[in-house]
Structures are given as structure tokens and as C-alpha cells.
Amino acid sequence: MTARVGEELPTLRILITRTLIVSGAIASRDYQDVHHDAEAAKAKGSPDIFMNILTTNGLVGRYITDHFGPRARLRKVAIRLGAPNYPGDEMVLTGQVTAVAADGVAEISVTGRNALGKHVTGKVTVCLPPDRPQHVPRPGSDGEAR
16 A cells, blocks of 8 residues: 555544444543543533543544555554544544655544534554555465455
């Protein structure tokens, strides 16, 4: 997979559901009540539960690997949160390649927006695999994709 400076990644739209917020918090072992208990979140000044940073980090990583493929390796994900993601929001991720080194390491600028504004901004450093055919026959196989 190759990348070139200035290349725009396709937009990814993610519906922010209550289930996504809660399951992301549980999966990342973030048991803060503001990520699963609407009443507790309201008592702390939030209109509802909201997504944690680790879930956002994972979604940014997914955005990059969905584009560059499963053999791309995330080297660094550096993000900053802005407007919260609440249930019912749609987060729209966009990205642009800002640097590509000769060794296949690329830097991608990423932004995620919702109705309130920028939810996340950041940079992702990814190691891109060298170009290879989609199907590589195993030794001793007849070369047929199965």
C-alpha cells in the first residue's frame, strides 16, 4: 500500500449509540459513571453519558487501518478531544496524508466532527506494508484462492 502527501482519506461516518459508548468504556476498563450512567452524568453537568478517550482512540485507529488495510501497523496515535460525543451524534472522520518517508512510514492528520464541532483532532503515524498481490499462494498449494 502506498500513500502520497496530500492524499485525502475517504470519510467515515460513525453513529454514536449508547451501546457504543458503554461498551467502549467497558472494553477499555473505564468505569467512570459518566460513560454509562445518564443520571450521574447529568448530576455532574453533562446532558447525557459521553464517549471516553480510549474509545475515540480506537475508532481513529480503525479509520486508519480500514483505509490502509490489515497489514498496516499503527506506530503512534496522538489525539486531543474537543466537543463530547453523546448518544445520537454522528461522528464524521476525515484524514489527510501529511508526510511519507522512504521506509513506508506515513503521518496522517485526522479530524472527527459531530454536531457540536470538533470531537477529536490528531496525528497518526502508520507503517505501511510494501505493495504485494492480494493473494499469495502458500508453498505447495496450487495457487488457487479458496
